Amino acid sequence: MRADKWDQDHVRMPHSPESMYPVSQTELKSRWQIICDTYKRPITSSRELEKAILSYNLNTKDDLVFGALHEFFNRTLDQSEMIGFFQSLLPKIVKLALEIEDKFRGSLPILAKGGNRSISMTQVQAGILLANAFLCTFPRRNSTTAQSALPSINFYRNVGGGVLGRGSVQEEIRFVLCPELVVARLFCESLGDTEALIVTGCERFNTYEGYGGTFTWSGDYNDSARQRDSYHRLNTIVVAIDALHNNRQSDQFKLEAIKRETNKAYAGFSFGQEGAIATGNWGCGAFNGDPLLKFLIQLMAASVCRKPIAYFTFGDEELRDKLFEMHQFLMRKDVTVGNSILWIRIIIILLPKTMYLPLAVSHCRSVMEGNQSLFFSEECKQIRRIALRLHLLHSRYRSDYPSY
Numbered sequence: 001m002r003a004d005k006w007d008q009d010h011v012r013m014p015h016s017p018e019s020m021y022p023v024s025q026t027e028l029k030s031r032w033q034i035i036c037d038t039y040k041r042p043i044t045s046s047r048e049l050e051k052a053i054l055s056y057n058l059n060t061k062d063d064l065v066f067g068a069l070h071e072f073f074n075r076t077l078d079q080s081e082m083i084g085f086f087q088s089l090l091p092k093i094v095k096l097a098l099e100i101e102d103k104f105r106g107s108l109p110i111l112a113k114g115g116n117r118s119i120s121m122t123q124v125q126a127g128i129l130l131a132n133a134f135l136c137t138f139p140r141r142n143s144t145t146a147q148s149a150l151p152s153i154n155f156y157r158n159v160g161g162g163v164l165g166r167g168s169v170q171e172e173i174r175f176v177l178c179p180e181l182v183v184a185r186l187f188c189e190s191l192g193d194t195e196a197l198i199v200t201g202c203e204r205f206n207t208y209e210g211y212g213g214t215f216t217w218s219g220d221y222n223d224s225a226r227q228r229d230s231y232h233r234l235n236t237i238v239v240a241i242d243a244l245h246n247n248r249q250s251d252q253f254k255l256e257a258i259k260r261e262t263n264k265a266y267a268g269f270s271f272g273q274e275g276a277i278a279t280g281n282w283g284c285g286a287f288n289g290d291p292l293l294k295f296l297i298q299l300m301a302a303s304v305c306r307k308p309i310a311y312f313t314f315g316d317e318e319l320r321d322k323l324f325e326m327h328q329f330l331m332r333k334d335v336t337v338g339n340s341i342l343w344i345r346i347i348i349i350l351l352p353k354t355m356y357l358p359l360a361v362s363h364c365r366s367v368m369e370g371n372q373s374l375f376f377s378e379e380c381k382q383i384r385r386i387a388l389r390l391h392l393l394h395s396r397y398r399s400d401y402p403s404y
Contacts, residue, residue, distance in 0.1 A: 010107040011187050014137035015100050021056060031056055035137055039094045044086050046073040053136045064136065097131035104128070111188045113195065119187060123203065126180045133186065170285065173215065174238065178202040181238060190242075193260050196268035197240035201233030211314070212285070237275070239268040243283020243294075252290060258297065265301035277302050280312040281319075295323050299330075300337045 006018035013019075014032055021031035034056045043049050050066045057064060073082050103125050111117050121129075132138060175181045180202045188197055204223045209216050227235040241264050246252045252261075261283075269277055279298055283289035295311065302309045313320045 005107040019139045046070045113189045199238045241268040246288040269305045276308040278310045
């Protein structure tokens, strides 16, 4: 017997008996049966594939866009590759998708915001979910309207960023290197400010070149040599932590933003007991993050977790040297995470040209929590002097901020 659950707390599965589809104004039919019948017929082109998918998605047809699919088959693949896909690969995808009845006899819980929960599945099960996502079989998952159950396998809101759209930077690249990660979009709600998504055991299948607009697939990757843990999972852990999007670059230097990013990094870095954290310029691309500030934030979080960092600057030697110099300074001064004043001084030095005294004083007041003797201490006076020098040096930006 299947323990199917058709509610907001679980993924609505394609093969659920609750999933019905209107075939006329007065008749409902099992949507899963329509899907099974649809793929009994051979499909030989992207247009036929589109027609097949729409046969059980007519209610959301305006939300499904097939332009990239058609371009891929008509312009990217040559004739022999296209024939190979429809004659060999697509039937295997369909066969895998239809195995969902045997491999998933219950429902998947949604990893809801504010909860602490885990889901375990085999690689075959992950492949089955991906195959069904490719064929758009999940009910109520292709629409961007509020009536669709959260989250969606097919749009932009959750983990993975724009991996299923136009994105091709840090997060999206990681997800296409390890396609099993895309499955998380099916059952993971958008993360809260103190939440992280931890994925253990995902396999890497692809290599790549470039970044952003130059990103291209460059070949297969063999991940079979990687060690496995006691559960026979690949010994790899991917931590998904979402950075703030800074409409103005100066916003990230406000205390609330720094606290949020530090808590977010700690949520991700605190998982597990061993191993270094491999990271880089987190949120420093389209999200306008400052690499020096994000380095400090990640360094603080990793230090509290007592874990080393392997920090990658992606060939930026100037940034590498700046980060090394900053780290050496912190070591020489015996700076600890608890030494708020020195951290604030460093942050003030990092302020962009458009920032000046008001923000510096605001930081000092927040850190001192109203303690006037500390606020007027020599350390804070020195911070204010640094900020004032920045203000005078870049006074042409004064009109952007209220008088202080």
